Amino acid sequence: MSRVSRRRLLRGGASALAATALSTRGASAVARPPADADTVVDVAELGAVGDGQTDDTEAFEIAYTFAAARVSEGVGRVVIEIPAGRFLITRPHALLNGVAPPRPASGLRFSGAGRRMTSLVFRPGTGPGSFLCRNQDVWSNLSFERMQFRSATPGASFFDSYSTGQAQDYRFSECEWMGEWEYGLVLSGTDTNSEMRWEACRVGGRYRRAFLYSGLTRDGQQEPNDQDQFLNYWFTDMKVEYEWGNFLEFPYGGSIACRGGSYIITDRRPQSTPEYGTTSTFFRFPVARHHDSVQRFHAQDIRFEVRNPDVVVIDCVWNGGTVHFSDCDDTGLAYKDFSAEVRPHRYAVGPRGPLIRYDSCQLVGRHEYRPASAPDPLPVLARYDMCLLRSHTAQDFAVTGGTGQAPFVRFVDCVDAGTTHGSSASAPSTPSTPPAPPPCLAPSPSPSPATAPEPSPATTPSPQPATPPEPSPATTPGTPDTPAPRDTGQAGCSSPQQKSP
Secondary structure (H helix, E strand, C coil): CEECCHHHHHCCCHHHHHHCCCCHHHHHHCCCCCCCCCEEEEHHHHCCCCEEEEECHHHHHHHHHHHHHCCECCECCEEEECCCEEEEECCCCCCEEECCCCCCEEEEEEECCCCCCEEEEECCCCCCCCEEEEEECCEEEEEEEEEEEEEEEEEEEEEEEEEECCCEEEEEEEEEEEEEEEEEEEEEEEECCCCEEEECCEECCEEEEEEEEECCCCCCCCCHHHCCCCCCEEEEEEEEEECEEEEEECCCCEEEEEEEEEEEECCCCCCCECCCECCEEEEEECCCCCCHHHEEEEEECCEEECCCCCEEEEEECCCCCEEEEECCECCCCCCCCCHHHCCCEEEEEECCECEEEEECCEECCCEEEEECCCCCCCCCCEEEECCEECCCCHHHHEEECCCEECCCEEEECCEECCECCCCCCCCCCCCCCCCCCCHHHCCCCCCCCCCCCCCCCCCCCCCCCCCCCCCCCCCCCCCCCCCCCCCCCCCCCCCCCCCCC
């Protein structure tokens, strides 16, 4: 792969390059390597110092402008390489600035030396409304790997992605976010903004809104379904350990899968807000109506920590779709005094769902259900299979309102706080067929009123023995009470409380 030097890029002037990004005229004005050669651009060779004090903004702007001009037949050809160091960026959109006039492009890669070895410190003059990256329906197939992003201006944001069909296929691998952000990534638009993957990343810091938020209503959008195609977001082997705020907030629906890792909120919001109060939520889905295909959430093999009553794992008001937790555990701090009464899983449910399922999970506190008013009882909408209910019994684990039971919730083979036996329904049920008694207590043919029951094999048959040679379960005719059975050495036959049926 050929490398582009600072001298070569600056030959035509950095300002001219920055002014012509992603336009056809600009692409022809930039001197480029041969069309068949891939190119690596190292920001250090463009003047970036990486000492945390020098403003390296211009080097990043030049690198991006060259990458945008290097697009050929809709495909990007440039890898932007960022070595170890602490790089200060002070202007918005310096890392990525995909704006009109649109020239759709697929393929741009930012590569660092390591998750904390390469750190990009974003310090714009003002926080809210300032984004380190923006992509307005221009780029797909974006990749960020092995670097840290840190907000040094409270309320700044990392990535603004708007799409009507082009912005999609983002991948973050071994990245980390620190500092105080308003948004991590905010999504908006009428189509796609989909197929995004995070692998082995760490989400730290603080979030005034959310790390991933979809989406902002703008550009004439009035109805929720005007932007409702947020599909396929995958989080794998994550370390989600941040101070406060929401991790995922999807007002406009979403199809989301989280697999593996630890999810921890370490503190509380510093002040109450009208929308969130002091609560921080990992998964917040606050709008009911969406297309069915974008109401799907799955969490698997995740360890959650509920460190205070303001930590919520999920708050979902979808009126359909599915929610599934598999082999998850939020009982790590179940010994705390407040843990028995926390409600970290909260749902609004209606006649069409959502359908909720927990498989092989260990769960603390209670789960709260807010049923929609309906003339008929709701069908079974939630099911817990082989779960450990750490703080309560199945009868008072799922509640509506205060402590009312939720009849539309079913428990199957769960272990709860009151017993070590499973429960097959939301309330105890009587088996339809009683268990078979031990062999020594199996029912014998009913004797007639005038004759005694058939004697035990241990006794000598006799019509009416006056004194049996040894204790026998047989009774004397006409005697209303049955003496205790003799000990035969078989399990379940020695208790004086057991009687023949």
